[in-house]
Each structure stands twice: as C-alpha cells, then as structure tokens.
Amino acid sequence: MSPIRFAIPKGSLEEATFKLLERSWTKVNRKDRTYRVYLDDPNIIVKMLRPQxxxxxxxxxxxxxxxxxxxxxxxxxxxxxxxxxxxxGKIRLVVAFPDKYKYKNLDEMIADYAKRKKHFVYPLNI
Known part of the structure; x- marks a missing residue:
C-alpha cells in the first residue's frame, strides 16, 4: 500500500492545524526549521506548505x-x-489607509463617500 501524502498549511493556520493533529494522533513530531511533520502512522507522509x-x-x-x-x-x-x-482559521480583516488620506477609520471614509454620493467599491474574494 502506498503512503498517503498529506499537505498541511504553514503560516496563520499552522497552530490550529497542529492542535487538530495532536488530538487525532497520539504522537506528532516536527523538527525545528523543517517542513516535514511526523505522525505515529508511518503510512501518512505530512508536509507543511503554503496554503495557497x-x-x-x-x-x-x-x-x-x-x-x-x-x-x-x-x-x-x-x-x-x-x-x-x-x-x-477564521480570517481577520485589516483596513489600512495611506498617510495622505484624511480618514481615521473606515466609518469616516464611508460616511464621507456617502455624503458626496461617491461610490465605495472593494473587491470580495468569497
């Protein structure tokens, strides 16, 4: 039987993924500065990769x-x-403005755009 190749995310989902693995297997090992993760099941090969x-x-x-x-x-x-x-792994959104903008927060910007009947458009990746 061929081993199962299992890709797990590094980065922001890493900690939650390790908690899940630790609840699912009796032993989870990862050596520092490596992307290999070892489970107590030799038939599962785990590697950490960029989630995208x-x-x-x-x-x-x-x-x-x-x-x-x-x-x-x-x-x-x-x-x-x-x-x-x-x-x-719920995401946290951050709103950032260039220094040249007069707004202190998103509410101020939306209110100003509405007052001037200007459209406020932002991309959504859902």
Missing amino acids: EIPTLVSEGLYDVGITGKDWVGETSADVEAILDLEY
Missing part, C-alpha cells in the same frame, strides 16, 4: 489530501472536493 499552493498540488495529484482555506480553493479554481469544514 495546497489546492493545486492536491488537484494535480502530488498530494492525496490537504488542509487549506476555502478562499484558496476558490481562487485557484482547483478541481478538488471539500470533504470537511474544520471550522478554524
């Missing part, structure tokens, strides 16, 4: 299964099937 790469790599057959965000599945248009929503 995981859908494409699974779609191309380089990994059998992976954990990544729904946003990356949609953005990459990867041909993969979502099998479980792990319900972790």
